[in-house]
Amino acid sequence: MNYPPSVKIVEVGPRDGLQNEKTSLDTETRVELITQLTNAGLSYIEAGSFVSPKWVPQMADSDKVFEQLPMDAATTYAALTPNMQGLERAMQCGVKEVAVFAAASQSFSQKNINCSIAESIERFKPVAREALSAGLAVRGYISCVVGCPYEGEVDIESVAQVAQQLLAMGCYEVSLGDTIGVGTPASIETLLNRLLKDITADKLAIHAHDTYGQALANILIALQLGISTVDSSVAGLGGCPYAQGASGNVATEDLIYMLNGLGINHGVDLPKLIAAGHFISQKLNRANGSKVGIALQ
Numbered sequence: 001m002n003y004p005p006s007v008k009i010v011e012v013g014p015r016d017g018l019q020n021e022k023t024s025l026d027t028e029t030r031v032e033l034i035t036q037l038t039n040a041g042l043s044y045i046e047a048g049s050f051v052s053p054k055w056v057p058q059m060a061d062s063d064k065v066f067e068q069l070p071m072d073a074a075t076t077y078a079a080l081t082p083n084m085q086g087l088e089r090a091m092q093c094g095v096k097e098v099a100v101f102a103a104a105s106q107s108f109s110q111k112n113i114n115c116s117i118a119e120s121i122e123r124f125k126p127v128a129r130e131a132l133s134a135g136l137a138v139r140g141y142i143s144c145v146v147g148c149p150y151e152g153e154v155d156i157e158s159v160a161q162v163a164q165q166l167l168a169m170g171c172y173e174v175s176l177g178d179t180i181g182v183g184t185p186a187s188i189e190t191l192l193n194r195l196l197k198d199i200t201a202d203k204l205a206i207h208a209h210d211t212y213g214q215a216l217a218n219i220l221i222a223l224q225l226g227i228s229t230v231d232s233s234v235a236g237l238g239g240c241p242y243a244q245g246a247s248g249n250v251a252t253e254d255l256i257y258m259l260n261g262l263g264i265n266h267g268v269d270l271p272k273l274i275a276a277g278h279f280i281s282q283k284l285n286r287a288n289g290s291k292v293g294i295a296l297q
Contacts, residue, residue, distance in 0.1 A: 004228035006265035008044065010175070010205065011037055011252060013280070014065075015046035015080060017237025019058045020248065023284050027064045033280050034065070037234060038075050040272035042252075046099070047077040050086035066093035078139065082113065087127050091134060098131050100124040102166060103143040104159040107150035108179070112143065117158075121165050128169040140166030140174045141207070145191060147182035156194050163199060173203055175231055178218065181211025188218040192225045201226035208250045210236065215250035216258055223264070230255060235277035236289025251290035253277055271296075 014034050018025065025033075034047050047069060048062030062079065069077050071094040078097040081087040090098055102120050103109040109117045128138045145159045163174045176191070183191075188206075195204060206222040206229075208215035219230055232255045238248030253274055259266050274293045281288040288294055 001224060002226075003223050003262055003264055004226065006228065006267075007223070007259055008229045009042060009252065009255065009266055009268065010044045010046065010229060010231045011042045011234060012046045012207075012231050012249060013037070013233040013235065013237040013252070015049050015059070016231075017233040017235075017248060019049060019056050020238040021058065021284055021286070023286075024058045024060075025283060027061045027068070029280075029283050030061070030065050031068045033234075033276060033283075034069060034077070036272070036276035036279060038073070039269075040276055041268040042273075043074065043267060044076045044078065047079060049080035050089045051080065051082055063089055063093050066090075066095060071096065081127060081131070083123065084127055084130065087131055091131075091136070095136070097137040097139065098127075099139040099141060100127055100166070100171070101141045101143060102162050104154050104162050105144040105148035105151050108144045108148050111150065117162060121162070121169070124166075125169050128171065132170045138169075138171050140169075140171035141177055142166070142174060143177045143179045145176045145183075146178045146187050147180055149180055156191055159191065160195055160198065163195060163204075167199065167203060173205055173229065174199075175205040175207045175229075177207040177231075178209055178215075181209035181214065183208065183218050184212075184214055185217050185221045188221050189225070192222060192227070196225065201228070205229035205231060207231035209238075209248065210250050216254060219250065219255065220258070223262075234273065234290075235281050235293060237280065237284075248289055251277070251293065253290040253292040253296075257292045 049059040053060035079090045079095045081098040232252040233249035234252045236248045236251035277293040
């Protein structure tokens with residue numbers, strides 16, 4: 001079986017993870033988590049989101065977080081910027097990479113960002129254009145690439161269309177989010193085989209949630225098909241407010257353990273990562289969502 005020789009890990013815990021936790025953390029704790037993750041060797045960390053604190057209070061102090069990060073470091077500290085106002089705030093903080101979010105499901109798009117898929121793409125175009133003209137990199141996300149909490153199974157052609165639109169507006173990569181974690185190795189393989197007809201593997205990433213315990217298996221399929229960028233969250237932080245009992249993103253610790261077993265390079269120090277997972281789990285007063293973190297504590 002062929003696997004990529006190395007994998008780029010996109011650590012989404014400080015943003016995607018924390019914004020779906022009930023507890024809001026102070027700036028100091030958020031910065032400490034990001035610092036620990038950086039020291040563990042993670043080279044790409046989603047550090048915050050510039051959205052309305054009315055909707056996402058957990059991200060309210062993202063500007064203060066970024067102001068305390070070494071933005072000239074080798075580590076990329078990225079931010080979610082869904083609109084021009086968010087982009088302007090991110091640029092003021094020296095952010096070098098931003099992300100925009102679309103969905104493959106019309107119902108999810110309406111419920112999540114209050115507009116249709118087509119309207120969201122039009123909304124993101126000026127954000128991407130302005131970011132690119134300022135020298136920033138832009139990453140694209142697609143939610144609900146396999147299933148939707150409102151519509152059920154999602155049409156693969158809808159995923160393919162949104163992916164092409166994100167790439168056309170200048171996104172260097174599109175992260176495929178199984179938002180409610182209903183994907184299985186079979187459905188992920190079918191999805192990727194369709195997308196890889198038109199898009200090269202280096203422009204795709206996998207973002208798996210572990211709601212049904214399928215995340216690592218789904219990531220393994222993606223690796224076998226040549227995908228070499230994987231999103232994950234320290235201690236399995238997060239969840240999905242739209243899925244009953246949904247657990248969070250795949251735990252970075254568990255992903256690293258699997259990559260070690262496959263002999264795939266990733267540059268992450270597992271003991272330091274496990275320590276960061278225990279740190280943030282204690283701060284949130286919640287159980288550590290990483291099986292490896294618990295086994296090796």
